[in-house]
Amino acid sequence: DQxxxxxxxxxxxQEGRISILNCDYTNSMFDYFLWYKKxxxxxxxxxxxxxxxxxxxxxxxxxxxxNKSAKHxxxxxxxxxxxDSAVYFCxxxxxxxxxxxxYFGSGxxxxxxx
Amino acid sequence: ETGVTQxxxxxxxxxxxxxxxxxEQHLGHNAMYWYKQxxxxxxxxxxxxxLEERVENNSVPSRFSPECPNSSHxxxxxxxxxxxxxxxxxxxxxxxxxxxYEQYFGPGTRLTVT
Numbered sequence: 001d002q003x004x005x006x007x008x009x010x011x012x013x014q015e016g017r018i019s020i021l022n023c024d025y026t027n028s029m030f031d032y033f034l035w036y037k038k039x040x041x042x043x044x045x046x047x048x049x050x051x052x053x054x055x056x057x058x059x060x061x062x063x064x065x066x067n068k069s070a071k072h073x074x075x076x077x078x079x080x081x082x083x084d085s086a087v088y089f090c091x092x093x094x095x096x097x098x099x100x101x102x103y104f105g106s107g108x109x110x111x112x113x114x
Numbered sequence: 115e116t117g118v119t120q121x122x123x124x125x126x127x128x129x130x131x132x133x134x135x136x137x138e139q140h141l142g143h144n145a146m147y148w149y150k151q152x153x154x155x156x157x158x159x160x161x162x163x164x165l166e167e168r169v170e171n172n173s174v175p176s177r178f179s180p181e182c183p184n185s186s187h188x189x190x191x192x193x194x195x196x197x198x199x200x201x202x203x204x205x206x207x208x209x210x211x212x213x214x215y216e217q218y219f220g221p222g223t224r225l226t227v228t
Contacts, residue, residue, distance in 0.1 A: 002156060009154075034216055043204050043219030044157075045116060089157070100145070100170050102217065104157040 003027045004092050006105035013112050019077040021108050023090035026071065030092040030103075035064060035075045038087045038107070047088075048075070080112045117141040120205050120220035127195065128228055135190040135223050137205030144210035146188040147217065148180060151202040163188060164210050195227045 005024045013019045021035075031052040036044035050057040050064045050073065057064050063076045077084055087107045118139045127133050139146065148160040162170035163182040177199075179191040188205055202224055206217040 004156070036219075041221065043116065043118070043120075043206075043221045046216040046218065049216060091157075100162045100164065101159055101172075106154060106156045 001026075002106075003030075004090060004103045004105045006088075006090060006108050008108050009106070010109040010111070013080045013110065015082055015112055015114050016079045019075075019080045019084065019110055019112065021075040021077075021088050021090075021110065023073045023075075023105055024071060025073075025092050025103075027092070027094060027103075028071070029094035029096060031095050032093045033064070033066060033073050034091045034093075034102070035062075036089045036091065037084075038089065044089055077110075080110075082112050082114050085110055085112045116218045116220065118205060118207055118218050118220035120203075120223050122223060123221065124224045124226075126226045126228060127192070129195060129197070131195075132191070132193040134192065135203055135205075135225075137188040137190075137220055139186055139188075139205075139207040139218070139220075141207055141218060143207035143218070144185055145208045146182060146185070147206040147208075148188065148190050149204040149206065149219075151204060151222070153201075157204065160190075192225075195225075197227050200225055200227045 034049040035047040037047045038044040066073045087109045089107045090105045091102045093102045121136045145164045149157045159172050160174045161180040181189040202222045204222045205220040208217045209215045
């Protein structure tokens with residue numbers, strides 16, 4: 001059973017606009033969440049993370065929002081740039097739940113059009 | 115360049131072959147991971163090594179055999195694989211402790227089993 005889900009396999013956005021990527025999880029014991037970005041022929045690279053004690057974390061153009069009651073997190077990219085076109089994975093881990101294991105979503109492919 | 119290297123980048127092998135995948139990290143991390151990524155599926159955790167000790171074996175068939183001789187190197191030995199084992203195999207490393215940490219991924223080995 002997939003504990004982290006990304007229900008949108010793809011997203012297309014115009015350059016300069018906001019990209020919003022969504023992720024849902026089912027396990028209330030998850031306490032740390034990450035977003036990774038993956039270009040073709042490369043491994044995923046870490047983008048931004050958030051602990052469950054926060055509801056927002058910002059790093060430049062990237063902001064992650066966490067809604068614990070809804071078990072939902074989102075990644076906002078503002079403004080979107082063509083170089084942001086990649087597959088984005090969300091991941092979750094529970095310190096008190098299988099500490100070593102990260103659970104990944106299936107990814108959302110973002111296309112930013114010039 | 116994430117500090118995690120994998121060789122080979124591409125591998126084609128028959129079902130009766132024996133081959134090995136190699137991963138090396140130059141980040142001083144204490145934990146290393148093997149993941150399998152099949153098309154349109156989430157990353158599947160295969161093995162976790164912490165301080166050279168295997169701490170997670172995620173119900174992986176015995177035709178996959180990991181080896182971690184030291185904290186910088188990780189191998190995945192392959193024998194009598196099946197065509198459904200064709201996938202991208204990703205290695206990752208991370209700091210072993212702390213409230214939060216991210217994983218650094220290598221570029222992956224694209225494996226095709228014929």
